[in-house]
Amino acid sequence: xxxxxxKPSRDICQRGTSLxxxxxxxxxxxxxxxxxQQPGQSLTLIATANQGSEATYESGFVIDKFPISRPNLxxxxxxxxxxxxxxxxxxxxxxxxxxxxxxxxxxxxxRLTVT
Amino acid sequence: GENVEQxxxxxxxxxxxxxxxKCTYSDSASNYFPWYxxxxxxxxxxxxxxxxxxxxxxxxxxxxxxxxxxxHFSLHITETQPEDSAVYFCAANAGGTSYGxxxxxxxxxxxxxx
Numbered sequence: 523x524x525x526x527x528x529k530p531s532r533d534i535c536q537r538g539t540s541l542x543x544x545x546x547x548x549x550x551x552x553x554x555x556x557x558x559q560q561p562g563q564s565l566t567l568i569a570t571a572n573q574g575s576e577a578t579y580e581s582g583f584v585i586d587k588f589p590i591s592r593p594n595l596x597x598x599x600x601x602x603x604x605x606x607x608x609x610x611x612x613x614x615x616x617x618x619x620x621x622x623x624x625x626x627x628x629x630x631x632x633r634l635t636v637t
Numbered sequence: 638g639e640n641v642e643q644x645x646x647x648x649x650x651x652x653x654x655x656x657x658x659k660c661t662y663s664d665s666a667s668n669y670f671p672w673y674x675x676x677x678x679x680x681x682x683x684x685x686x687x688x689x690x691x692x693x694x695x696x697x698x699x700x701x702x703x704x705x706x707x708x709h710f711s712l713h714i715t716e717t718q719p720e721d722s723a724v725y726f727c728a729a730n731a732g733g734t735s736y737g738x739x740x741x742x743x744x745x746x747x748x749x750x751x
Contacts, residue, residue, distance in 0.1 A: 523683075526680075552736075553736065563712075563743075563744075564741045564743050564744050565681070565741045566724060567728065567738060567739075570738075596715065601654065614680055614681070623736075624669045624686070624688070624730070625671070625683060625686065625737060626683070627683060628673070628680040628681045628682070628683075629680050630679060630680045631679070631680045633678075
């Protein structure tokens, strides 16, 4: 497995503002993902973070709202832009490792509340 | 794309009983089926997985079975303990490759009563 850290762990933000979430992994990573988990719901894939190039977004998610960077193999950021109360969710970083390409691990999550 | 259905949505058992959670998937090419446990306030934790070349895998009190013909797989927890109380998610990979995206079930809230 791997140690995946996310910052911040939680935040309360005002509508119209933006929040950047960081994800750091301590192992060699092949793939990095960002998920959203709304209260009491399952996991929804936002995008696949690609190193050195634009992220690949899932249907319903756009770059202007959720810009993602991945400057190297073990670090990525997700920004939630121009927030509204509907963006209140848990945001999760997830990775697959070089030595176990099928297994996927999750970070502890960032709990975002938008007021 | 892949569609994963998970049942039941809630499951309540007495300590020491067994618990079974079932999932069905739609993509016949899927070949990797992980199970995650999510405790309150934490990220999902990978607890067991199975590849399509085996029918059953066991790790202490938990086991997973896979029926590729029927396209369903199940999580079995024996001798349940209060610490097993959590939300459990199944998943399947799309397209049957190591870079295929995971599609998750809706989750099962398991409560183990002392």
